[in-house]
Amino acid sequence: MxxxxxxxxxxxxxxxxxxxxxxxxxxxxxxxxxxxxxxxxxxxxxxxxxxxxxxxTNTPQSENTPVADTSVDDYLAVQQIERDIVQLELNIKQYQQEYAQKKQQIDYMTQDKANRLGASSIANAITTETAALKQRFDPQIKQAQQQIEALTQKKQQLSQQP
Incomplete structure (x- = not known):
């Protein structure tokens, strides 16, 4: 043994x-x-x-310890970030298209529908419905744009590393 x-x-x-x-x-x-x-x-x-x-791997590294070249890992991370950015941009386009379609439907408001919504006129009903629609889509678009900005900064950091 x-x-x-x-x-x-x-x-x-x-x-x-x-x-x-x-x-x-x-x-x-x-x-x-x-x-x-x-x-x-x-x-x-x-x-x-x-x-x-x-x-x-479990021992603490001092500041003078050389760091391994992570070029491949960085490259793969940048590629993943680029894919994520493209997906978020597609999401934004989809939100914008859906918003435009729903806005167009709101613009075809009839007096009967305005009355059912409790508005005093068609213009007031359109304004109210558009504001509600904007409140629904703007946060989603803004969140996706913030994610794109964060990913872009991370991508720049990875690209600048030696």
Whole structure:
């Protein structure tokens, strides 16, 4: 049993002492970013990543400790942010279209409908209904725009990191 434990300990020590860095190549093939272990094109960008040592992940790092190059992680995070921004922009367009359709329906207000709403005139009914519609859609649009701004700032921060 002791020999088995000693053998496992030696194998674990060998695994920890393996190479500290991994080289990855980033290429753009037919407009699609591709990552590879070997150069995949003449203009391949070399990205060097440090292996994470499990023993060191729980120890506090000092300010002078070099940080691993996270170019791949940053790139993937930026791509996800761009997808999220596009989705939010589509949501905004959808809200605006739905608002325009409902506003158009309100503009076709009849005197009978205005009377049922308790308005003194068609114009008052249109104003009241438009205000309610605006209260419904403006917060959704504003929230999506704020999310886009926050994602854009995060994207800029990731893009500026060395």
């Amino acid at each position: 002791a020999k088995l434990i000693l053998l496992l300990y030696c194998l674990g020590a060998c695994a920890v002492s393996m190479a500290n860095e991994v080289t990855v190549y980033k290429c753009t093939i037919k407009g699609v970013p591709t990552f590879s272990q070997t150069p995949c094109a003449e203009d391949a960008q070399v990205i060097t990543l440090r292996n994470v040592n499990i023993m060191q």
